Amino acid sequence: MSMKTKRNHKMNNKGFTLIELLASLVIIIAITSIAMTTISASLERSKNRKEEAQNKLYASAAKLYISDHRASIKKDQCCIGIQYLINEKYLDNNNDIKGCINYRYEDKETEENSEEETESETEYTQKGKRIFEINSSEQGESCLE
Numbered sequence: 001m002s003m004k005t006k007r008n009h010k011m012n013n014k015g016f017t018l019i020e021l022l023a024s025l026v027i028i029i030a031i032t033s034i035a036m037t038t039i040s041a042s043l044e045r046s047k048n049r050k051e052e053a054q055n056k057l058y059a060s061a062a063k064l065y066i067s068d069h070r071a072s073i074k075k076d077q078c079c080i081g082i083q084y085l086i087n088e089k090y091l092d093n094n095n096d097i098k099g100c101i102n103y104r105y106e107d108k109e110t111e112e113n114s115e116e117e118t119e120s121e122t123e124y125t126q127k128g129k130r131i132f133e134i135n136s137s138e139q140g141e142s143c144l145e
Contacts, residue, residue, distance in 0.1 A: 058082060059132040061090040062101040066130065077104045079135065102133040 016024075062080050065088070066073060079100040085091045106129055 055134045058091070058101055058134055061085045062103060062132050065090050066103060100135050102135050104131045106131065
């Protein structure tokens, strides 16, 4: 090869400069961080929806239990264990779930007009309302006694 062709060969063999590589890297990192933020927010929303659906399922199982055993429940406020509802086939056993559903009955005369925000399901009747609140601990007076 002559000197002239070697020089042309070097000029035609361009690569990326360090600045171009760094700029590309910054753009990729920015896009990745935006995507990760969006994905994590989406995962959090789906987790919250799952918990809401699960709480509604627990409250529905407790409502079924209360309606099936209404004559034997003499208390206006008690706790129905989630594990008990699983044992009695009101819920499917998909995990080792602990906690209870607090059941409270308020008739129209003694009804409290509180504006508390709790995760509860309320069922209105002609005489009052039944309130079912999810409790992660198993504290409370049992409905079974």
